[in-house]
Each structure stands twice: as C-alpha cells, then as structure tokens.
Amino acid sequence: MANSSDVKAATRLGDLKADAGSLDEATNYYQQALRLQPGDPDAAIGMARVHTEKGETAAALPLLQQVVAADPTNVLAHYRLSAAYRKLGKQAESKHELEEYQKYKAIKERLRTIYSGMRAGDPQDKTGR
Numbered sequence: 001m002a003n004s005s006d007v008k009a010a011t012r013l014g015d016l017k018a019d020a021g022s023l024d025e026a027t028n029y030y031q032q033a034l035r036l037q038p039g040d041p042d043a044a045i046g047m048a049r050v051h052t053e054k055g056e057t058a059a060a061l062p063l064l065q066q067v068v069a070a071d072p073t074n075v076l077a078h079y080r081l082s083a084a085y086r087k088l089g090k091q092a093e094s095k096h097e098l099e100e101y102q103k104y105k106a107i108k109e110r111l112r113t114i115y116s117g118m119r120a121g122d123p124q125d126k127t128g129r
Helices: 007-019 023-036 041-053 057-070 075-087 091-120
Strands: none
Touching (some): 007 041, 023 041, 041 057, 075 091
C-alpha cells in the first residue's frame, strides 16, 4: 500500500481480500486500519465480517455494537448484528436489530427519493423555482 496511514485504503483492501476469500489477508488490513483509527466503522464492520466468516461470531459482536452505538443509523451494522445474534441463538436481539435495520433502511430510501426529486426539480412547480 502506497500510503500506510490511509485508513480508508486499508479498509478497502481488506474488503477486496474478504470478497476474494482471503480472510487472513483481510484481517491484516482491517487490523491496520483499526490501529490507525480505532473505532473506524467501515474497518470494524469488515473485521466483524471476517470473524463471522471464520465462525468467530462472538468476537464480531463488540465490533458491531460499537458501530451501532456510535451511529445508530448504520444499516449495515444493524443487519450484520442481527445475523450475528441469530447465529448465537439470541432471537430477541436478532429481531430487534432486524427491525432497526428495516427502519433505518426505509428512512434512507425516503431521503434518497426526496433528494433525488429536489435535484431533478419539481415538475408540479409551474413558477420555475
């Protein structure tokens, strides 16, 4: 990596390695990103994904809980936390996180539609504003 202090680059490289199934290499990149910026949500979610795929679901929980605590609107963290709870047999917690995921996903979709409409202009507005 050209810039070893670039957290986003390390995280993205971790994502690419995880997508390719190279979980040990992905771990190295995510750990590097988390050393540089502890609590980085993307790196934490990536590291949680690696733990889950390695069958270390319990190790993924604190990472995902930390992301949700810092940003309750992070839909991916809620989704992955729901799946982790389900794998651990914690059905009530899994259901709660799935409901949070669905709630925030719907809100983000509504906002996306509103912003898209604002950029395109309102065809109902005959005043030209």
